[in-house]
Amino acid sequence: MRLIVKTTLFYLLISLIVFSIGGVAALRLIRLEVDNETDYSLRDSYLDARQAIERGVSLSALNTRKVRIDSIPIEKIRDTTLIFSDTLGPHPRLDTSEPYRMLTTKKVIKGQGYHFVIQDVFLELDDSYGIVVKIMTRLFLLLGGISVLVMFVISRVIFRPFRITLRRIEDFNVTRTDTMPFPRTSTWEFKHLNRFIGRMMQKAQRDYRALKEFAENASHEIQTPLAIAQGKLELLMETEGMNRQQIEFIQSAQASLGRLSKTSEALLLLTRIENQALIPKNKTDLSKVTRQLLGTFRDLAALRGIGMTIDVDDEVEVAIEPALSEIMISNLLKNAVRHNYENGWIRVNLDHQGLVIANTGAEPTIPIDQLFDRFQTLGKGNHSMGLGLAIVQKICEIHKYDIKYTFDDGIHRLNVNF
Amino acid sequence: MKLLIVEDESELLQNIVTYLSRGDIVCETADSYEAARIKLTGYAYDIVVLDLMLPDGNGFEILKLLKSIDPETGVLIISAKNALDDKVKGLELGADDYLTKPFHLPELNARLKSIYRRRKFQGRDEIVFGEIIIHPDTHEVLIDGEEIILTVKEYELLLFFVANKGRVLTKQTIAEHLWGDNVDVLDSFDFVYQHIKNLRKKITEGGSPDYIHTIYGLGYKFTERVN
Secondary structure, X not given: OOHHHHHHHHHHHHHHHHXXXXXXXXXXXXXXXXXXXXXXXXXXXXXXXXXXXXXXXXXXXXXXXXXXXXXXXHHHOOOXXXXXXXXXXXXXXXXXXXXXXXXXXXXXEOOEEEEEEEEEEOOXXXXXXXXXXXXXXXXXXXXXXXXXXXXXXXXXXXXXXXXXXXXXXXXXXXXXXXXXXXXXXXXXXXHHHHHHHHHHHHHHHHHHHHHHHHHHHXXXXXXXXXXXXXXXXXXXXXXXXXXXXXXXXXXXXXXXXXXXXXXXHHHHHHHHHHHOOOXXXXXXXXXXXXXXXXXXXXXXXXXXXXXXXXXXXXXXXXXXXXXXXXXXXXXXXXXXHHOOOOOOEEEEEEOOOXXXXXXXXXXXXXXXXXOOOOOOOOOOOOOOOOXXXXXXXXXXXXXXXXXXXXXXXXXXXXXXXX | OEEEEEOOOHHHXXXXXXXXXXXXXXXXEEOOHHHHHHHHHHOOOOEEEEEOEEOOEEHXXXXXXXXXXXXXXXXXXXXXOOOHHHHHHHHHOOOOXXXXXXXXHHHHHHHHHHHHHXXXXXXXXXXXXXXXXXXXXXXXXXXOXXXXXXXXXXXXXXXXXXXXXXXXXXXXXXXXXXXXXXXXXXXXXXXXXXXXXXXHHHHXXXXXXXXXXEEOOOEEEEOOOOO
């Protein structure tokens, strides 16, 4: 729920409570006022009747529906105060009763005792309740309408910079080098927010770039000394009079250097793929790339007696950098050869939906969900660095391909859906 | 063969020069863009080995300059791997071959010889080693005038041996030369032995001495000299 909607709803809820209390209070006040006014008019009527009696007007002429005066023996009069009370009386036209206000008193006028009963219908409580509710409801609706309108305006105008800031945060990509400018705003809080977020974003991007550059430089700087060391070992091999042990030392040093070089190469490739996370507009003919790679891998597979069956549709064109498509497919094929039996088989299937590589092989020794993690290798005797699938996954992630691995009945199956 | 090696890393340069100078290759060196430019404008070379990353300039500029001075000079680019576009760009600009660091020195040697043959003789020369004559243009191999039939891998293996005659070749170097960088998917390079055995058999059956010497635990050496 939007902040402005929430605050408005809260505000309306508070208003509702206030209006309810206000309504009850108003009802009470009205009731009190009505009582007072009615009593006042009853007293007037009584005073009029009294004056009329003093002037000698006959009782029968004074008695009406609302005023009844009876003469009573004077000795019956003890209390002469005015007594106000509520009562019910018949409706003049309808066959119902309605509330009346009644004044009763006993007075001695010119030596004669009188009993006064004066009553008047007064504003019904039901009526006043209805009126108050009506007024309150209308006020509340008016307030609600205005609130919604104000909310709309605030959200449109005042909160506009805030919404843009939010969108900038959502769009923020630490790998990009450019930052979108924040909108100018005169609101103090937004100004501070924008300044803070802008600084954070720039810092994040700067740090990320520095990290990437470090990874690239480090990897690059590693290759040159490695090449030198490997060359020296090759020169050393050429020298005369090496014994077998010395030769074995050289060989194992070479093997280690080779692994180190491949590892740093793969790491550099991973960072590069992350850095150039751009999907090209041009399409690459994957059928061609796959067929070319299958040519070289068929030879390699044959060395382990592994047969390859291939079903590649023509002109499977996908928006991917040619070099990356080559890396992706060759890494998958490498795995298919590496994690296979002698005399096993590999099936490669490429169509417009995707690429499926299935091969025989032993059950994976690591959980399937960790298979794509870096430096996960199957078995110790393996020369693989465990970066191949991580690279494939990174490529798939950038190009939004679905990659799925299953192991079933002795068959590894890797599915890349374009 | 006269070579100019443009490489800013002096140790690497030293390795290459030491290795190649043992053969019939004359090596000159340049360790910067400027040094390379001066040498290229002053002298002619058969092949230029070019590192793309130079402290004071881009190797591509040297390539362009060279192609404008003497387009017949062969060019072999050596560069750090992962420069995904460099290879394509280099070959487009007229380089003959591309080798990524780190590389095996015998591999560099073989590639240089291959470029040299293509440039000098358009491949129509013959390579002679004792009784063995190889015709690179037709992939024919003759021993004492008699053709022997080799598989593609055996032919490439023989060519690699002859290019690196008298030098030690490890199984790994041979495997990578014949099957490419992806050969590391295989747990061992023992299969190289099988191909060597077949080649050795075909050569000796053709009437040539066994030039392939096994250096135990290390690799092989193709040489006339019997140890």
